[in-house]
Amino acid sequence: MSEGDELAVPRTWQAMRVSESALLIELGDVCAPLTQDAVHALFFALSAAAPPWLLDLHPAYTSLLVEFDAHVVDHVEVERFVRVLPSCVPRPAARRTHVVPVRYGGEAPCDLDAVAQALSVSRDDVIALHAGSSYTVAFLGFMPGFAYLAGLDPRLSVPRRAAPRARVPQGSVAVAAGQSAVYPDAGPGGWQLLGRTDADVRALSFQVGDVVRFEPIA
Amino acid sequence: MIEIVVPGAHTRVEDRGRHGRAHLGYSLGGAADMRALALANASVGNDLGAPALELTLTGPTVVAAVDVTCAWCGGAWDVLVDDAPAPPCVAVRVRRGQALRAIAGKTGVRAVLAFAGGIATPTTGTVIRSGARLSIGPVLRSPRQGVDALYAAHAGLAQPQLVRVTGGAQATWFGDDARRAFFGEEFTVSADSSRRGVRLLGPRVERADAREPISEGVTAGTIQVTHAGDPIVLHVDQTTTGGYAKIANVIGADLWKVGQLRPGSRVRFERVSLEDAREALFSWHTQLHSLL
Numbered sequence: 001m002s003e004g005d006e007l008a009v010p011r012t013w014q015a016m017r018v019s020e021s022a023l024l025i026e027l028g029d030v031c032a033p034l035t036q037d038a039v040h041a042l043f044f045a046l047s048a049a050a051p052p053w054l055l056d057l058h059p060a061y062t063s064l065l066v067e068f069d070a071h072v073v074d075h076v077e078v079e080r081f082v083r084v085l086p087s088c089v090p091r092p093a094a095r096r097t098h099v100v101p102v103r104y105g106g107e108a109p110c111d112l113d114a115v116a117q118a119l120s121v122s123r124d125d126v127i128a129l130h131a132g133s134s135y136t137v138a139f140l141g142f143m144p145g146f147a148y149l150a151g152l153d154p155r156l157s158v159p160r161r162a163a164p165r166a167r168v169p170q171g172s173v174a175v176a177a178g179q180s181a182v183y184p185d186a187g188p189g190g191w192q193l194l195g196r197t198d199a200d201v202r203a204l205s206f207q208v209g210d211v212v213r214f215e216p217i218a
Numbered sequence: 219m220i221e222i223v224v225p226g227a228h229t230r231v232e233d234r235g236r237h238g239r240a241h242l243g244y245s246l247g248g249a250a251d252m253r254a255l256a257l258a259n260a261s262v263g264n265d266l267g268a269p270a271l272e273l274t275l276t277g278p279t280v281v282a283a284v285d286v287t288c289a290w291c292g293g294a295w296d297v298l299v300d301d302a303p304a305p306p307c308v309a310v311r312v313r314r315g316q317a318l319r320a321i322a323g324k325t326g327v328r329a330v331l332a333f334a335g336g337i338a339t340p341t342t343g344t345v346i347r348s349g350a351r352l353s354i355g356p357v358l359r360s361p362r363q364g365v366d367a368l369y370a371a372h373a374g375l376a377q378p379q380l381v382r383v384t385g386g387a388q389a390t391w392f393g394d395d396a397r398r399a400f401f402g403e404e405f406t407v408s409a410d411s412s413r414r415g416v417r418l419l420g421p422r423v424e425r426a427d428a429r430e431p432i433s434e435g436v437t438a439g440t441i442q443v444t445h446a447g448d449p450i451v452l453h454v455d456q457t458t459t460g461g462y463a464k465i466a467n468v469i470g471a472d473l474w475k476v477g478q479l480r481p482g483s484r485v486r487f488e489r490v491s492l493e494d495a496r497e498a499l500f501s502w503h504t505q506l507h508s509l510l
Contacts, residue, residue, distance in 0.1 A: 020499060022437060055237040065240075142457050
């Protein structure tokens with residue numbers, strides 16, 4: 001189901017009324033590709049339907065938070081609307097593939113050596129594993145334009161740094177907790193930094209479902 | 219045109235914020251106290267969400283380069299036109315060359331200063347520097363009377379500030395003791411607070427369920443509890459997803475109060491039902507629309 005041009009819109013989920021104007025739709029309790037497809041399918045289907053009461057959608061690992069105009073609908077009506085969404089939704093035509101050039105290693109702060117050491121592999125192995133995978137934008141959060149990228153090779157699984165950095169430079173390419181990301185702006189962060197890109201990540205404007213690949217440059 | 223002669227600590231141009239971009243990682247933004255924004259704008263005849271000056275902790279001195287009409291709303295501030303006090307939620311005329319000064323008082327931490335026509339310079343969301351000149355848009359309507367009747371809620375900001383909440387996504391992860399502490403005791407607002415979130419110090423709110431939460435969507439008003447047991451009230455510039463356990467949500471009708479929590483002041487949470495939250499929201503809108 002993760003391949004092809006259509007996603008099945010899930011029919012089984014749990015809805016939690018987390019505020020008078022928000023419904024949290026939970027699609028599973030573990031981060032897994034099938035759960036991510038289910039989140040994306042609901043996100044695309046609701047975005048396409050664009051009911052006038054819809055204020056915001058927050059896709060995440062296993063859930064979709066739906067913010068609605070409480071003056072127009074209540075939780076019951078929102079749930080009913082979600083239940084009768086079409087059973088299939090096309091992946092958005094605008095879905096793109098971004099190739100992000102990365103200088104691996106290089107200027108501090110950088111954790112490439114530490115990651116290689118922790119995994120008992122060489123620097124080149126880390127670079128090959130990271131640049132060898134194709135990633136999907138699972139969702140955006142943390143800061144504007146910050147995409148959580150699913151698809152990291154499990155051999156690159158490293159935890160967050162013990163202590164977060166107060167300032168991670170703009171364009172830092174990072175891994176942690178089974179995911180990868182690029183910092184669109186400088187900011188605090190606890191992920192392990194493998195390198196840096198000069199690409200304007202904000203301008204790339206990653207969207208949920210986009211494909212991202214990394215290309216090593218000297 | 220107005221000129222910011224003395225900027226004040228965190229003076230910004232803010233409006234009602236923007237929905238529809240959470241999936242791109244953008245939070246709502248907008249005024250930290252949306253009630254003050256609406257009432258100040260209502261007073262000068264603007265659309266309720268028109269861009270206005272948001273003042274935090276210390277106020278600016280603004281000189282009018284042309285005659286302008288302005289009004290303010292917020293905590294207990296003193297706003298002076300030259301040396302004459304301007305009452306809250308009442309439109310006052312500021313003549314060319316006159317100075318408008320805002321001085322923070324004892325309650326609340328923010329005020330909104332609205333100008334008839336709204337601030338037209340596209341500086342929304344940025345901190346205003348000394349010497350900045352901001353243009354004012356075309357005036358749409360004459361000032362509205364009677365808005366000051368709604369100022370009472372701002373004037374009555376007491377200590378501890380009472381904020382109504384509904385249960386959060388992981389409320390059941392907290393034991394009875396933690397819930398008693400959270401809903402019964404007072405918290406002190408940490409100095410480490412901003413438009414992103416207000417950190418609270420007080421009784422530890424410890425979880426009974428040690429599960430690691432999976433990051434999920436959060437909004438302004440979501441209250442997360444850190445691993446150390448300290449609550450954080452997410453606010454208008456929050457991140458769009460959050461990975462701590464969520465114990466409660468500030469109701470929409472009380473969200474403006476989060477924007478008035480001054481570091482060092484005290485706050486207490488009262489749990490209400492979702493139905494109460496809806497009623498409070500409708501009641502506020504009815505009040506507001508009775509002015510229009």
